[in-house]
Amino acid sequence: MKRGVPVSPGVAVAPAYCLDTILSRREPTIIDAAAVSVELRRLEQACAAVVQELEHIVHRVVKDVGPRDAAIFRAQQLLLHDPAVMAKLQTAITQRRFDAPSAIRVTLSEYEHLFERIRDDYLRERLSDIRDVFGRLLAQLSHTHRELDSQLEEPVILIAPELLPSQAAAFQKLRVAGIITETGGAMGHAAILARSLGIPAVSGLRGILQEARTGDLVALDGREGCVYLRPGHEVEAAYRKLAREYGNLQEQLITNRDDEAVSADGIRLELLANVNGVDDARAAVRAGASGVGLYRTEYLFLTHPSVPSEEEQLAVYRSVIEAAPNRQVTIRTLDLGGDKQVPYLGQAGEANPFMGWRSIRLSWEHPEFFQTQLRAILRARRFGLVQLLFPMISTVEELRRVKRLVERTRLALKREGLLPPGDVPLGAMIEVPAAALCLDAVLDEVDFVSIGSNDLIQYLMAADRDNPKVAHLCEPFNPALFRLLAHVLKTCQERGKPVTLCGEMAARPRCFLPLFGLGLRRFSMSPAFIPSIKELARHTRSDEAREVAEHVLGMTSMGQIRGYLTRKLKQICPSVAPLDVRG
Ligand code: PEP
Ligand code: MG
Secondary structure, three states: OEEOEEEEOOEEEEEEEEOOOOOOOOOOOEOOHHHHHHHHHHHHHHHHHHHHHHHHHHHHHHHHOOHHHHHHHHHHHHHHHOHHHHHHHHHHHHOOOEOHHHHHHHHHHHHHHHHHOOOOHHHHHHHHHHHHHHHHHHHHHHHHHHHHHOOOOOOEEEEEOOOOHHHHHHHHHOOEEEEEEOOOOOOOHHHHHHHHOOOOEEEOOOOHHHHOOOOOEEEEEOOOOEEEEOOOHHHHHHHHHHHHHHHHHHHHHHHHHHOOOEOOOOOEOEEEEEEOOHHHHHHHHHHOOOOEEEEEOHHHHHOOOOOOOHHHHHHHHHHHHHHOHHHEEEEEOOOOEOOEOOHHHOOOOOOOHHHOOOOHHHHHOOHHHHHHHHHHHHHHHHHOEEEEEEOOOOOHHHHHHHHHHHHHHHHHHHHOOOOOOOOOOEEEEEOOHHHHHOHHHHHHHOOEEEEOHHHHHHHHHOOOOOOHHHHHHHOOOOHHHHHHHHHHHHHHHHHOOOEEEOOHHHHOHHHHHHHHHOOOOEEEEOHHHHHHHHHHHHHOOHHHHHHHHHHHHOOOOHHHHHHHHHHHHHHHOHHHHHHOOOO
């Protein structure tokens, strides 16, 4: 048995599917004759996509820097039209029978060998272009992987070195029973996606790809972080039973979808959904959510080869709003950077991407797309109740600047006759400790706030949310976090401003008790978790929750808080206790 970081609850038993990614340097994959044409087509599609990707970069560089600097990317485009390069890649597939990613890696290492002997600096520079272009091809192929994968007949447990959010978004259409990764923490975006898809997942199992082979049977428990490779009959039978029990419990809970979200003493709660697109918005209705508390728009951008146009965005926002419960959607502006990278915005090579050019900081420097997004969101008000939420706010200056931009956009839309009637309230994510501490000033500028506890914990604890080595520091049972949250919730209550918590802790049954006790009434989470939090709310009295919160605020260690909340949850609502992940 192996133990990793429990990332997404649930139990699965299924054959492994080892995912080859850009970063893995395994033996080349040899294919059957029948697969040659498929691989040639993948290569061709990847080349076309990279040519297009480079075209966007050329346009941007010409505009921002000048035509001379764009020449590098033009040269890279030419490489993909070079018959000698293309012939080498194609022969690696047709004659040496490599799959497309292996053909690229092998061809690259042959070029590297060849260039080692060249003394001319200019020519040697060409090698970095080849590396860059081949890297882009591999990145594209990790997207197109899904086309092959979608032919998978049986559900599988994916095993990968890591999961990029862009790849994880592609899994929505696949039959994936579970996910295991060598790196990545419980709060990373791929982990969040696994949870929102209801797929059990475990991360931090370094070296598992060395042992696992596609087709091996795997048993996985995402609550405990346990994984068995090639389990014996007994373990297999036990895990199949656990999987059935877990499934039954969830089915039983979802029957509460039409019940009111009220506490045992009648206090109303808003249970909202976090969504990435229209499928999640539909799932939110099925789960009994009362609206969408967080629409992460970046997945639209992550799965798009270039910045989506205003009309394209409007169409997607419209479909999400129309599918959402009560047509209520809080749309968050683009939150790229950190572990969410797209090739066309030119983010690359930062030493600390989570501390750097991320989110609203990146949006400023791309006014062309930021304004386009604001236009599309303001126009989408026509289709339902829309709120606009800005991520990663650290100063009031940022808020003032963003409000000026919204105002300008509104006026422009009005002049064009495109501004629908009705308000669009503005909100700030509270996910940087500076904003939490200066909340009074933030509240002067906005209509509501939403606590992003995933980032708030990572910045409060100086612990990368995606690094399994520090996953224990990112757990929410943290005295410093509860003290900060108490301050935020109290300030919002005093000022009468609505506050939602939309980080992953909103879906953790053990966290519900102190959060409700501190006065939180709006919880936003992946739709899959709404039934269990509703069930728990219906068993909890507010005086009991207040007492829990007071106890927690008096505690000084994570172990103490975790142990206490585990016991309390078992007392108050034992039926939902098995749904929480360990930790
Ligand atoms: C958060 O940080 O808690 C949050 C909800 O935003 P994201 O996870 O998308 O960064
Ligand atoms: Mg965040």
